[in-house]
Amino acid sequence: MKHDTASDPVSGILWTRRTTEKVADELASGGIEVCPNTVAKLLKELGYRLKVNAKKLNRQKDPGRDVQFAYIAAMREDFSQAGLPVVSIDAKHRELVGEFKNAGTTWVREPVTVLDHDFLSDATGVALPYGVYDIGANEACVSVGTTHDTPDFAVDNLARWWACHGRHRYPEATELLVLADSGGSNGARCRAWKYGLQHRICDRYSLTVTVCHYPSGASKWNPIEHRAFSEIQKNWAGRPLTDYETVLNYISTTRTKSGLRVDAHLVQLNYPTGVKVSDKEMKDLSLRPHDTQPNRNYTISPR
Structure with missing residues (x-):
């Protein structure tokens, strides 16, 4: 040996x-x-143990990683001290809806039988959970889409949270801090995401939105990941997501000892992919990049 x-x-x-x-x-x-x-x-x-591979190596060299984490921490503190809302947003991975195996175990007398293969053709549909987590209130609003995770889908979900929860919880607030990943439908380089924020949130609700993106490969530090999505995953572990009602039920009944509450609803709108935003449309935005890492931190004001 x-x-x-x-x-x-x-x-x-x-x-x-x-x-x-x-x-x-x-x-x-x-x-x-x-x-x-x-x-x-x-x-x-003799001290040996069965272990799986640990995904800890990161070959992406990001010289501004620590600076961005420090900047996000400072922005969160500033907004919290001022009584302004701070939310964390992200999309969970796509789930097949139907009699498919769901990772995890559960206490039952007999195992639930599911299909032996995960073919999309056998699915009732797909579930695309997109969450908005209010850090101060410890509450999450999860929209379950049925088509595609696009920038329009992301903006609509954030706008829905503000209309249904945010502006009532923070009636005096004129600013909002959004923490997001660097990629995906709400990525730092996504034009359609910024365009949607301007037209459907900032202008419509006279709200100034500041967005801070976590460095690439650092999505695990986004609060919604470990405070909301991980708890939802635990709640439905080992239970097949047979229909949309089941998906919504497991999400909305997610609770933690720290007081987490989750609101869930189904969004059956069709969100087409490949929507482009022109240079002219981008120039019309009231977009102000920050001095610190302007590609990751910016503020969009109402026009």
């Missing part, structure tokens, strides 16, 4: 690339007859 062993220098946990069957065979060749199960017990006593 000496040349097939690696270890964690901090925890001291050991692991090996050899299977218990191979170790048992080698011991047998040396005159020691043991079964693979006994080998597994002995390895545990």
Whole structure:
């Protein structure tokens, strides 16, 4: 085992690339007859553990990563101190609706039977959860789309949150801070996203919107990921999402000890892809990039 062993220098946990069957065979060749199960017990006593690969390596060199995290922290503090709303937005990965396997386990007498393959042709449809998480109120509003995750879809969901929750919760607020990932439908380089913010939120509600994007590869630090979406994932773990009513029910009944509340609704509008915004339309926006990393931080004011 000496040349097939690696270890964690901090925890001291050991692991090996050899299977218990191979170790048992080698011991047998040396005159020691043991079964693979006994080998597994002995390895545990020696400090070995079964481990999966840990996704921690990041080859993207981003010199402004720490600066952006510090800037986001400062912006959150400034808005919170002023009593202004701060929201975190993101889209969860697409879910097939139907009798499909859902990752996780649940306490039941008999396992629920599901289809043996996840074919889109067998699905009732697709569910595209898009969330707006109010950090100060610890409440999330999740819109479940049925077509595509586009910039128009993202803007509509944020506008719906402001119309139904935000402006009533913060009646005196004239500014909003939005924390978002760098890519996707609400990405830092997405023209349609900024265009939609101007026309359907800033101008319509006379609201100044400041957007700060997390660095590439840092989506796990976006608050909605670990405060809302992870809890929704736990709530429906091991339960097939057989229809849209089931999807909405699991999302809206998500609760945590810290007091999280989630509102969910279905959005059956068709959002076409490939919508373009021209240079002229971009010049008409009331868009002000910040001095700190202007490609990631900007404010859009009502016209």
